[in-house]
Amino acid sequence: MRHNWWRWGLVLIAILVVFIPSQLWLKQRITQYKSNYRTPLNPTIMVPGSSASQNRFDALITQLRKETKRTHSVLKVQVAENGRITYTGSIKRGDNQPFIVIAFENNRDGYQNINKQAKWLNLAFKDLVKTYRFNHFSMLGHSNGGLILSVFLEKYLAATPRVTPERLMTIATPYNMESDSTTKQTAILRELIKGRKRLPKKLTVYSVAGTENYSSDGTVPANSVNQGKYVFQNQVAHYTQITVTGDDTTHSDLPQNKQIVLLIRQFLLKETLPSKDRFPVTTQPQSRDASDADLP
């Protein structure tokens, strides 16, 4: 029994050797969980273009529901000029891939208006995050909706630090407004290029253009859509440009164009399509879904 003291000492040392490192590990592990954790809720935020209401995507959504055989509940949001937000529809319980359409009372075109709309989008976005507590989402913008989303990403998203955007698809978004020029930059393009460093580094962007002829979809010049590369290329993780031709490729038909619906399913909703419908990509955009925290 006279050796008891060193035995107890040994026990004490053993406890410390286990306890202190585990303490450090714990801290590290929890921050890791917090940064890697992704909510099951993974909404797609849709923003229509100028002169369109929150019902702009109804045809697209009906089409998507029919093809994907999933409910995809829809929440429609309208932001008034004074910032008041009205909701119609709802996100159904258990639906983790809902669509949220955000439209604006003032839905006019023009540099000033687009900037205002981005600010309103931010108001609605913050309210949505607070209500539904998602921490990752994807975006779909049609026409000027893509500009509103881009401005929002550069100017306002940083204010909601723990929410990460994953994918952005813009359909016929005129990054250089209605200008056909490849050299002259309009105000909105200049602004987007100036702020491009603030774009989320892990974002994947798809810019889809439709063309009726070699230069335009009837409303937006192909050259203007092309200017998007000066904003996104080398700023975000992946930037892909896709051009769709054929039937239903006029500017306003694009969101429900069959080809584009397939692109939305494949790239934005990350569905696995049958090979005949799949857009051939040699290097599949790297999926970040798999890199979840490894559970023991």
Added chain:
Amino acid sequence: MVGWLRELWRLNQRVGQWRAMRAVREALRVAYPFILVMAFVDVIGQGFLSKSGFFFQVYHVGSWLPGIDLWRQSLQAVSVVVNGLVAVMVAFTTGHYLAKIYRTEPLAVGMMSALAFLTLNVNYDALGQGGHGDTDANFLEVNLGPQGIFLAILVGLGVGWLASHLMRWLATWWLRHRQVTLSWTGRVAWTLTVVLGLTVAVGYGISWLVDGGINNLVYLALQTLNTNVGHQGLRILAVTAVSNCLWWLGLIGPIDVAGNSSVTSLQNLAYAVQHGSGWGAPYPVTLHTLSDAYANFGGAGMTLALLIAVWIGSRQASYRRVANQTFLPNLLNLNEPTLLGLPVLFNPILFIPFVMAPAVNIAIAWVAITWKLVPPIVYPVPRTTPGPLVAYLGTGGDWRALLLSSVCLVVSVLIYLPFVRLLNDEGSVDHAA
């Protein structure tokens, strides 16, 4: 109380006289050193080298140990061989000792029972598949490891008894009808034919009924019981108690279905990540938050508490020796060597605290969690985390959980102590090591 303990003691003595019981204890005694070595291999392999090991993560072993894959693979090789065949060894030793008691051919009977055990675990589904490629293993390998120990003991006892009697009967029959002694080869060969014929028939019959052999039948039943526990305290208590009873019988493992990755645990984790702590988690009372956190120190039956009770109260040199030898594996929740070495398995006296200690702890934890004295564990912890730290780390470092763990440990030691003292009176019958 004392009278009751005396009754228990008398029961223990009576059971200890049974031939079968003596054979089982001897068999476990022989298997113990092998399992002990394996436990240390597992301590290093699972605790320090495996990616999900506690010490691997805490000490960041991967970043400073060169050639980690080499270490892993070589340890795995040892582990696969010995850990994977523990049950076969137990079948052999049980048959061997029973034959010794019946004074027939111990070695031959031991081998027979090992073979019989193997025939029960042949992968009958793989046999008819022809030779194109590596379709399936020839044996149901999982059943040959620790979780096959119960079946191995049964087979060892059955074959030991049958073969011993058959041999003796054959010898006399031969002598009477042929007027010559039956040769040793003849006795063994005829007996082996009968035994294998029987076990193949049984094994094949069962493979028609269920995939995975006899063992799987039991495990399937248990798993359905386990996976549907829901979150009522009483059912969790019952399931854990049943599971511990089975551990005591040598049916090791089925409780493992509970764990970090069940749906409720993941939802709790999601909640904790969003809210910063486990307070108010959607599923505060589950098998994981009660049993894994507070009733599993050292593994099933709170064997860590048993070891401490042995240190405090046992005068049996063999017990103290086993306690010292198996402390480290127990700290990492690998308690097979303790169960086989002490032995806890088939020990009528230790059965009561083995089932009671976890049950009492679950009750304590349940009260503490429902009264909101401690938050439930929400963060995943490695399986090899030292028992008393599981709750502390799982709650994200809540000192109240650590306090509750210590309370649980002390209570369990107190539950074990009178039974360990009772075993002090055990005569010079040497059990272990």
